[in-house]
Amino acid sequence: MSEGQRQEGGGWPLWEVFVRSRRGLSHTHAGSLHAPDAEMALRNARDLYTRRAEGVSIWVVPSAAVTASSPDEKDPFFEPAADKAYRHPTFYAIPEGVKHL
Amino acid sequence: MNAALALGDDALVLAQRLGEWAGNAPVLEEDVALTNIALDLLGQARTLLSLTGDEDELAFRREAHEFRNVQLVEQPNGDFADTIARQLYFSVYQELLYGALAEGGSELAPLAGKAVKEVAYHRDHAEQWTLRLGDGTEESHRRMQRALGTLWRFTGELFEPLEGLAVELPALHAPWRERIAGVLGRATLEIPEGADRTAWSAGAGRQGVHTEPFGRMLAEMQYLHRAHPGASW
Numbered sequence: 425m426s427e428g429q430r431q432e433g434g435g436w437p438l439w440e441v442f443v444r445s446r447r448g449l450s451h452t453h454a455g456s457l458h459a460p461d462a463e464m465a466l467r468n469a470r471d472l473y474t475r476r477a478e479g480v481s482i483w484v485v486p487s488a489a490v491t492a493s494s495p496d497e498k499d500p501f502f503e504p505a506a507d508k509a510y511r512h513p514t515f516y517a518i519p520e521g522v523k524h525l
Numbered sequence: 526m527n528a529a530l531a532l533g534d535d536a537l538v539l540a541q542r543l544g545e546w547a548g549n550a551p552v553l554e555e556d557v558a559l560t561n562i563a564l565d566l567l568g569q570a571r572t573l574l575s576l577t578g579d580e581d582e583l584a585f586r587r588e589a590h591e592f593r594n595v596q597l598v599e600q601p602n603g604d605f606a607d608t609i610a611r612q613l614y615f616s617v618y619q620e621l622l623y624g625a626l627a628e629g630g631s632e633l634a635p636l637a638g639k640a641v642k643e644v645a646y647h648r649d650h651a652e653q654w655t656l657r658l659g660d661g662t663e664e665s666h667r668r669m670q671r672a673l674g675t676l677w678r679f680t681g682e683l684f685e686p687l688e689g690l691a692v693e694l695p696a697l698h699a700p701w702r703e704r705i706a707g708v709l710g711r712a713t714l715e716i717p718e719g720a721d722r723t724a725w726s727a728g729a730g731r732q733g734v735h736t737e738p739f740g741r742m743l744a745e746m747q748y749l750h751r752a753h754p755g756a757s758w
Binding site: 436457458459460461463464467468470471472475 | 552553554557558561646649650653657
């Protein structure tokens, strides 16, 4: 197959991949990939993101279905949260042995 | 003949062929999928060849006529449909074979028990693509049907009895055909009708008789080791 025929993702839709690394944790965004449909996206995700035994469960979501906040809206979205220390649980001591808090 | 050597050569040669897709597959995701499968097969080959002798000596120092792989696995990659047809025929066979081996008590049972899970994924990969190519566009259907037909004559050899193997290979032929027919039916493809072996190819790979492209594949595979004996990373 010549170089010219190898287009990015073969014109296939883009999928976002979420992997749960072990029981008790939530699915975490691992990356994205191209696939012709959801079933193939799952299989490609298995090959790309879990081949070193990183996961027990995979979700794939069409990238087009994700609505993202825009960088232009960064200030109105996030800045008001920064100067209100009382919103953060910083005044508690975290018990020993509690991970993932 | 040593059964582990024959099965090891099948895995080694198919791993080399699939590895040729690295950097050349239609999309990056398939590059990774095919080379992943190649690495699984390479792992199986290492275990199997080590049962017979020194794995490097066996892989890199034998001549073509000393290899005992079936002719199916040495067939060139061709287009993507050719590769998928070869994968479908071989992975369904390998899954049946390893499944039967794992249930027995031979020295190959532990290896087969581990490998059968890998091979189930290879079979799933080939099946998914067969469905999509067969029931895809007019062109993908035509190419997949042609690939199935071209490779059909190499499938009979898979079921020749293999001396020293704890599994009766001829007994796997009917279930294999049934499974292939099931996948092809769902993919709107026809099971090929021609002979599944020819006078000159029946059982020949297992006796060391190989097809013409095999020599070139072997030259590429063995070049480094022969030019720089003992080279390592």
